[in-house]
Amino acid sequence: MSINYGLDIKMSNHVIKTLTHGWKFRRVVSVDGAKDTKAEEDWQDVSSVPSDIHSELIKNKAIPDPFIDLNELQAAWIADETWVYRTTFPTPQEYYHMRDLAVDLVLEGLDTFATVFFNGRTMLKSDNMFVSHRIDTRDYLAKNGEDNVLEIVFESARQKGLQRVKEHPEHSHIVHQTEVSRGPVRKAQYHWGWDWGPILLTCGPWKPVYLETYVCRIGDIRVDYRIDTTPTVHLSVHAEITGFAVASVEVELLFEENTILSSRDENNWDPRDGLTTWNYASAELELRSDPQLWWPRGYGSPNLYQVRVKTTADDGRVLAEKEQSIGFRKVELVQEADDNGKSFYFRVNGIDIFIGGSCWIPADSFLSQVPDQRYRDWISLLADGNQNMIRVWGGGVYESDAFYTACDELGILVWQDFMFACASYPTYPEFLQSVEREARQNLRRLRHHPSIVIWCGNNEDYQLIERYNLTYDFGDKDPESWLKTNFPARYIYEHLLPQIISSETALPKAIYHPGSPWGNGWTTTLKVEPNIGDIHQWSVWNGEARPWQCLPEMGGRFVSEFGMEAYPHLETIHKFVTDEKERYPGSKTIDSHNKAVSYERRLLAYLGENFRLSYDLEEFAYLTQVLQADTMSCAYKSWRRHWGSKGKRKCGGVLVWQLNDCWPTISWAVVDYYLVKKPAWYAIKRAMSEVAVGVSRKFHDWTARPADALWKRDTGHVDPTKGMREVEFDVWVSSSKLKSMRGGRVVVRFVSVSTGKDIKEKMEKDVDEILGNGCTETLAGCKFDWEAAETEPEPFVIHASLWVDGEQISSDTSWPDPLKYLDFSERGVKVDYTSEGMVKISADKPVKCFVISERQGVKISDNGFDLVPGEKPVQVCIQGSGNNDLSWTCI
Template sequence: MARYTVQALSAGWEFKSSNDSIWRSAQVPSEVHTELLRHNMIPDPFVDLNELDVAWVAEETWHYRTEVPIPETATHNGAKVSGVEVDLVFEGLDTFATVILNGETILKSENMFIEHRVAVKHLLNSNTANTLEIIFEPARRHGLELVKAHPEHNFIVHQTEVSRGPVRKGQCHWGWDWGPILLTCGPWKPVRLETYANRIQNVKLDYELDLTGPSPVVEVNLFAEITGLACRVTADFFFAGETIVSFEEVVSNEAQGTAAWIYQPASTKIPGAKLWWPRGYGSQNLYELRVRVMSADGDGSTCLAEERQTVGLRRTELVQEKDTIGQSFYFRVNGVDIFIGGSCWIPADSFLPRITPQRYQDWIQLLADGNQSMIRIWGGGIYESSAFYTACDSLGILVWQDFMFACASYPTYPSFLTSITTEARQNIRRLRHHPSLVLWCGNNEDYQLIERYKLEYNFPDKDPASWLQTNFPARYIYEHLLPTILASESSVIPYHPGSPWGTGTSPTLAVDATVGDVHQWNVWHGTTAPYQRLPDMGGRFVSEFGMEAYPHLDTLHRLISNPAQRFPGSQVLDFNNKAVGYERRMLTYLGENFRVPADLAGFAHLTQVMQADAVAWAYKGWRRRWGRAGERACGGVLVWQLNDCWPTVSWAVVDYFMVKKPAWYTIRRAMKPLAVGVARKFHDWTARPADALWKRDTGHVDPREALTDVEFDVWVANSRLERVEGRVVVRFVSVKTGRDVKERLENEVVIEPNACTEVLVGFKFETDVPAKDAEHFVIHASLWVEGEQVSSDTSWPDPIKYLDFADRGIQVKSLGQNLFELSAEKPVKGFVFSERQGVKVSDNGFDIIPGEKAVQIRIEGAESEPGGLLPWKFVRQ
């Protein structure tokens, strides 16, 4: 009998446009822009204004072709062997594709998220060439045709044009407020030829964990679909190479025939199960599941088909319990409450085939190195490569997975529902055994359209059929279709209808900050509130917030080829930043807080310091609200966003080239297992809120009040599961002189496990100095455990632009071996090395406080720089 064999069809491809007669070599997986780049037929869309010059690519029809061999095992003496099947498998076609084999159409695809399997043995020639051709038609054109064909649906599409609404394609390919319009096409995932007599599919391991005893006990249930003839099927469950449990079943040919059949042995219990834990809470234990179909010939030792799955055992709960605020929203893994500090993720490249498994691994390693615990895969991108989730499994990073719907009111006509049903089922099956995946979420921001456009949403109405008759029929997708599919395909992963989403205070309200997750965009967007107010602007879980910043200078130079364009607000930079109105918002925040420089290096530096400051206020303030068991006011925070899909100015804390902005380091400090925080009462120095007397906001404010009316809090956040004894030291250091302006405070503290411990609340800085003679000072808090400083934090007086940073007395001393020591005579704000690709810096974007231990920094990869030291800047006026 024929063994299961796979032949990758990656070589020998050619491509061309319908308007071109010349076929050129192609590499599959492929996307047409990358092929055109490889042949020097288009300029790099990531440089200058070249995005505009390649727009024509999306309007063309593109052809790919190759020759397909007939597998040797499928023929004998020129004749096709009975009982042996040959399938062409297309893991992903982007997007409107017609597949032709030897002149016959075998497939039409309209969904880039679906894998297609086509039986082709009957079409393959044994003695002549077999030509496979794939024709890709323009996605935008088809999208507009679908909108016109369905006038019954009121398409509402945000961020981009309406044509993306009915198209099952990465929604950000139409452009977003951080990415270019690059409507790609091509066989973006592998194409392969499979030959088999037996095939195993839909392997599913359901399990239940009993955590009540001295060690975990798991009960496992196995399910698999098997096609073809077989006499023996085995399944083995391994841990660290050791067999934990084995299943075997002998099936007679009469019982199974030639049709597909189900292999489902009896469930079994495994005592002493090794659990998979999030990073920082335990080991990332992984089991291997192997299912095999054995030959009926001889001794039955020949394996005809085999399927392997890596499985992690863990219990995941989304805890939503009524409390004094509303309803909680946080994650519990293996019975342990987990505060989430992480990021949102967009596709790492506009051209998806360029993202290698190693690049995924590097991104997730970067996330882990930054003390982050979760990545949210945003609903306007793609269901990521399995390599992404494998990296998260190995590094203990939790994954929040959106289904691919974002910022639109999606249709529900029958063919659309059929397509997304297949899409959801396939991707759930592909990803369900990854222990890192802890939440499926219905969409990104689609429920916000209800409030903005006053769409119909009657929460008490629980009849899914009635939802299809409203002007928001997509509710049927998010609250009926997707959760139903998930329940049947993966019972161990929670579901959340949308992000943001929550109901509680009103039966018709779709988003409620006291109940569900929130996207806090009243900083930057919305009311453009001061970012210092972020700690009081959260919710039960903040799944988006952000502040824009420029990337480092080297990245800026790579995206701007003309030196004459390298200044803030240049045509290229304005075009490259896709956030509408960003000039006003960025200059508003810069102008409120800093003295704005005119040069590119200085401007970029201050945007980075500003972003880091905003991120610090958010992560520190919202982690503080984690509280303790039973009082989880905030369950986590995810910054928008971790990464970029091209070199740009955006909210990313790491740029396209994986060069970290200072905000990445800020998150790392704020998310240390033990982290001290300090924050003074915020004084709005430009306006006094409206009151009964004035009836309006007014600018009649004495800015000197901030010098004498100083009230601050100090706390310690602890993600460890044990109580810790420590000492908190608070200093008050003059910005002008570097000397202490008041005697330090020292507090012995008992830090509660998995909680936030308040040290000082509403502590007033007492002074007899009149406001006109008072001086600015920083409040520096440090945490000491067993004689070692494990964390520190600094609160600066706002706004920074009022401070005099002359004569800081900075000293940089080389200690050899790429190690440098930094100190200063006076407080230094926002010390930033100008990083670039290929250089590794141990810390960046920090403050230097005199009288504290000197900062030691290791810089690797900058040997070509004078003294091996990168260029650096700090806030100076």
């Protein structure tokens, strides 16, 4: 049965009463060691449940919005307090009139250390944000028409975490990204702050609370299936049923609202047995007639079926009914030995899939305030950008049902981390019991989503082994021995979680990966080359902070993290910086909204290496966006090139860190908190087009010190002389079409940066076959011949285009580095408004990264693109903004 929160749902003695309104909250003050009892008027109104304490304090004007200016600092005290929520409600009338009626209180999520009191009696103690609770209330309900009083006391997660650290001195409690208290607490780890998010340790009933009365209830539905070569889908349906009496159970399989298959089991459970829970597992179905498989975006339709389970009484009344969506697909993680080590890529329904996607952090610091539609908007934005995977990062939460439903319906693959990140977690018995309950509950909730193709044990926890020289012997396969080392969490990732997955996902068996990154227990090149497993490529930005132009040679078998910071658009900056005096790069307010360690050094170094710097806020923000977009373009097109061909999959995919933000900030996100896209989002979209031509020139690191002349800057590639370095370039075509294309042509132009004229006759190359689902090397190692040029040596762009049947279907541009040495004056940009919402843009000379200023509510079809004279003008559709509002920037 679907639950529409905020409404009462009734079906034949089955009623769900959502406890959304009528709550109050207050801070609990300790007086001489005893809790005080405040007067009734000291309670404040709760807007609605789900709720969190920060949101209620904001709405009651007790604190300013922590997302604005420096207000985060004024909310720090909240984390160390104890808070209580209270509501009252009548006992369901049905309870007084029916002998066989269950009344359950359901608390879908309590954040985090919560004690539940029902009519003054302790009903529940919870210490895990990621688990739900269902409690039989029949012994607690008020009698004689009195109201029931429900109170939930939330103790400080920070203080409880510190207490647990003291209680378990046997463990090292190593954590990165904030303080040690988060390690032993099963709460969203990013609430302690991260290098992109604020420290906002909130609490409250963050998921729905409701009262459910029933004579029969259908709980977990498990659908095991296998697809044979016919193809036929063989299904087994298991349902957990709780009730007093059931005469029959009916199972139906529906597609597009039509019943395809059904099974009915006529049995009787004696009501004298009282309230009983049993597992119904007798429905065996075979889908023989052309089963519609679920496909990832770009490879077919994400077809979904519904499994409906219905129970009836002996008089034919429907007692309970529940539907669950499901999609049928085969997924493999292909890890096979090859010339490059061991592959790491996904195969869905027999088709190799190159992954181009993003990492996902929670959508907000205050998750109780995120509506379902916002999740849909985020996933739609991902899909619109030609991306096909989202990685749910392990420092957040197991996401909302709305998130995964959107992924199912839009064909987006999900890499799902378990909620462990950047720490050495303890393994004392109570902790392991909590983790097991958490894992089982969330696997049961999420296992039917066809979009989830891999479960991963943690984010970057194995990196602590290398950094702190912890004990890890890959050859030791005894889980009990792992518990005795100084890295006992291996027991969780390589024993406990795999066991739970095995028992909770029989067919098809879920794919499991111990950690991200992970390759035979190691995560960096300190121990092994990046030729096995997935990697987080942070030698750009972090670590060595190498030039982003080096990324093509820095890939791995699967790049599950990499990134580059950028400011959001100006309108977003103005939203969180309200003081005009603070609106400059490096202001105290802007610095407080960039949580990255040493970001000033890193960001300014990259900007200084590549651009002529400006400290005007709008121009500075724009330059960071160009930097990020160039990084994304280089990475996605180069690593997609390494997809190669069947049997030669050097790189299986790339996921940018990160898609989104949890507050208005400056970060690695390619889309800001308000869903306003940065130019990098468009760069990924172009690189991940169904068919995309790519061009790159050999990179000469001008910041390096040449061995032959220690004093000389290596700028010959951009400041050419007769003794200049040769310009060497490659052109290739990537295609995700499953069939090869016949008859294409690649055209390469060489256009002067200073004049806009071709400095040499264009090159043309006929391509007999553009390889399907792979990369076609078109021009490799081409050396530019200045002897054939029509001008003296000068900087030029290389523009490559792909033509099929007389139509240009893709183009790409390579610029000389660094851009700061080039003269971009007098570009001759023309912006013509052809019709309402349509803009045509061209230039007399090459233009780098033409960016239209974006803001919330405005949708732009393309942005952050280059302009090359002699090519067709770029046409852009702008929705939600009048043409007069258009402003743009370019180098």
